[in-house]
Structures are given as C-alpha cells and as structure tokens.
Amino acid sequence: MTRSSERDKHTGRYVPDDLDRRIIAYLRADGRASLSKIADALGVARGTVQGRLDRLLETGTLLGFTARVREDYDANAVRAVMMIEVVGKSTTQVIRKLRGMTEIHALHTTNGNWDLVADIRADNLSEFDRILREIRLIDGISNSETSLLLSSV
Known part of the structure; x- marks a missing residue:
C-alpha cells in the first residue's frame, strides 16, 4: 500500500x-x-x-515491458500518423472504437483543428488501406488527414 x-x-x-x-x-x-x-x-x-x-x-504507472526492434526489422511495415476530426460530442464513442483496433499503437487527444491523433502501424500497404477505410467508417468521424512516416532522422 x-x-x-x-x-x-x-x-x-x-x-x-x-x-x-x-x-x-x-x-x-x-x-x-x-x-x-x-x-x-x-x-x-x-x-x-x-x-x-x-x-x-x-498503480498502473508502469504498464508492462515490451521488445524494441531495429527500425529496419520489417521493411514492409507501414507507419502513419492520422489526424482525426470528431463530430459533436461523440469523442468518447470514437475513442472506444479506435482503441479496439490493434493497428492503432497510440491515440492522443489534441487541440486545434483536429481532435485526435492516431499512430497507425500495418504489416503492408494492403492492410494499411483496410485500416484507413475502417477508421473513416466510424460514426462520429467527420474528417481525417493521414501522413505516412517514411524514415526516421
């Protein structure tokens, strides 16, 4: 205690x-x-x-332990950042749905024109395309803008 x-x-x-x-x-x-x-x-x-x-x-301060891998470990992996605009008071519902998607590795609230920022990781472009479509179909999402992460500098 x-x-x-x-x-x-x-x-x-x-x-x-x-x-x-x-x-x-x-x-x-x-x-x-x-x-x-x-x-x-x-x-x-x-x-x-x-x-x-x-x-x-x-206390939940430390959530667990993870493995870190080299940047080039999976050359076909696709990473992106998606900015999401939510309609009205549906933010909680949208967050709940997004958290259930395994391809979303982090989700953040933000200020400005966008309401949420999602860190998306997919095994390949086909999977990336599928997850984008799934996200855009969520009730309460009115707009999004996605940027692929090409390389770390």
Whole structure:
C-alpha cells in the first residue's frame, strides 16, 4: 500500500518520485535488465528495486515491458500518423472504437483543428488501406488527414 504522500492530492493518483523515474529510465534503455543490475546501477538494494517495480505495476504507472526492434526489422511495415476530426460530442464513442483496433499503437487527444491523433502501424500497404477505410467508417468521424512516416532522422 502506498503512503498518502505519494499520491497527488487532487487526482489521488500515484506520483513517481526520483528513484521511480530513474528505474523507469533504466528500463527504457534496457528492458531486460535484472533487478540486481538495476540496483547496482542506481546504488540501491535489490529489494528496493523489486518493491518499486511492484508498486509501479500495481498503480498502473508502469504498464508492462515490451521488445524494441531495429527500425529496419520489417521493411514492409507501414507507419502513419492520422489526424482525426470528431463530430459533436461523440469523442468518447470514437475513442472506444479506435482503441479496439490493434493497428492503432497510440491515440492522443489534441487541440486545434483536429481532435485526435492516431499512430497507425500495418504489416503492408494492403492492410494499411483496410485500416484507413475502417477508421473513416466510424460514426462520429467527420474528417481525417493521414501522413505516412517514411524514415526516421
């Protein structure tokens, strides 16, 4: 159980401290690092790292661990950013539908002319075309603009 001083007084959410942030940063660089390796690198006990990781996972601050692959791992993969305009008060419904699509790796609300930004990843152009059509058919989406990501610089 977390102490009250570790929770935001307005939202009640767990607020990571400096050690938590350093553990997360270490895991971002090496998600396969052992508890002992992290503890040694950060100058704390292995049990401290284990306890912090348990709390970060329990509070939902840390959602899990993923594998990172080389940029050129799958040369046929298609990545894009889609800007989406939503009609009226249907944003919640649109978000719910978009979150159910496995090809959408991240979804963000934004300001300005667009309401949402979707990070889309597809295995190939045919799959990319299919997902674009599916997104455009969602009730509540009035307009979209999509840009393919060609290379990282």
